[in-house]
Amino acid sequence: MNRVRIGNGCGFWGDNLDAPIRLAATGKLDYLTLEYLAELTMSILAVQKAKDPNVGYATDFIDVLSRFTTTLNLLPKLKIVTNAGGMNPHACAAAAREILTKGGLPEKAIAVVSGDDIMPQLDELIATGHELKHLDSGDPLSTIRSKVVSANVYLGAKPIVDALKLGADIVITGRVADASLTVGPAAFEFGWGFEPSDLDRLAAATVAGHLIECGAQATGGLWINADDSTRLGNVGYPIADMAVDGTFNIMKPPSTGGAVNIETISEQLLYEVADPAKYYTPDVVADFTTVRLKETDPDVVAVSGSKANGITDTYKVSIAYRDGYMAAGTLVIAGPHAVEKARESAAIFLERLRRAGFTFAASHVEILGTGATVPGVLKFDHEPPEVVLRIAMRDPIRASIERFTKEFAPLVTAGFPGTTGYTTGRPPVREVFAYWPALIAKSAVTPSVTLI
Helix, strand or coil: CCEEEEEECCCCCCCCCCHHHHHHHHCCCCEEEECCCCHHHHHHHHHHHHHCCCCCCCHHHHHHHHCCHHHHHHCCCCEEEECCCCCCHHHHHHHHHHHHHHCCCCCCCEEEEECCECHHHHHHHHHCCCCCCCCCCCCCHHHHHHHEEEEEECECCHHHHHHHHCCCCEEEECCECCCHHHHHHHHHHHCCCCCHHHHHHHHHHHHHHHHHCCHHHHCCCCCCCCCHHHCHHHECCCEEEEECCCCEEEECCCCCECCCCHHHHHHHHCCCCCCCCCEECCCCEEEHHHCEEEEEECCEEEEECCEECCCCCEEEEEEEEEEEEEEEEEEEEECCCHHHHHHHHHHHHHHHHHHCCCCCCEEEEEEECCCCCCCCCCCCCCCCCEEEEEEEEEECCHHHHHHHHCCCCCHHHHCCCCEECCCCCCCCCEEEEEEEEEEEEHHHCCCEEEEC
16 A cells, blocks of 8 residues: 555543444545553453453443444455453454354454463563563562552554454454554555664654544544534544655544644644653654644644654563552532531541541542642632532551441531532442553563464
């Protein structure tokens, strides 16, 4: 191909289930990517798989695929690349195969990319010198090894390319870097390698992947100037139309809502970026400071100038570990002096717990409606007629959190007038999974590609 059109119809597990189908039907795509995984998602999937070896993947993908077979029959050349496999890509592929067969598409080839899950080798890796130090604290993973529930490497685009070379129509991966879902199809179609001569082009595809990875966040979602005219109810999802030299356009399907302009693309370009000159991925270190944006048509932004800033010899590892229990509950406080009454209610709440002999590892009190969501940023110059009191607690002892959840209802009759919002019952107690980011040598990890 001289050009390739890659559209992303999903930015996270829980995104709009209709978006992939609408994007594929109207976007004139060569590839549809679906991005489901976040750090929290991986820990949830790990716990699910521990309870049932047949699950542990993003089930929304199977729901989408079951309604997608008609579209796939009409678009036989469309290929899908997704990380919906999560902690169990082979089980996801088996479920997908069943859906495709029932939908009259038994000939569709599915490839599974695995090897990202290093949990089975974790003790061996630690014993052979891979300390997996926390990227912030520098502590070795051995300090919390007994609590670890999942450890997954962010793989890159190369195994996706290998899967496409095998003739895959659908590529299902575990944990890969979000942008690599786009880099893989581009590198395959244009014949790019993972050598120094192609690094700038890989960086360009990384920029494209980063821009579309969060779905509608690039096409008007969360745009600072969005209003009724943006028509977010019918928002179109993003398409990267890329040329062989690495330049590309970001757009959305015609007649859809949303917006593609310098602001929406700039906002997404800087999303989750620490150093714009060094955006680390397993494929390349991309330099976002060289990127140039130009509006060439309504809802079309041309992107050029992408440069590489080297490569790394390590993969990032996403590790989740058990870190106690937590619960959070809310009450509505209405009427005169609502803010003061909410603060006093929180004090009463904490005093009763102390009197009962309970202390907690961490507590957090918010009075929503007063700018508490982003403290010190949003100001209010009038007394709100009502606020929401939110209290959260975390502790290693589950019994302490369970007692905490029992203190909300008493305030309805033993607190201040105007206290309400208790009818949903006691807050649920949830297990806390903490995040441990680390690096591991690429030489210690072996990606695998299997054609189903």
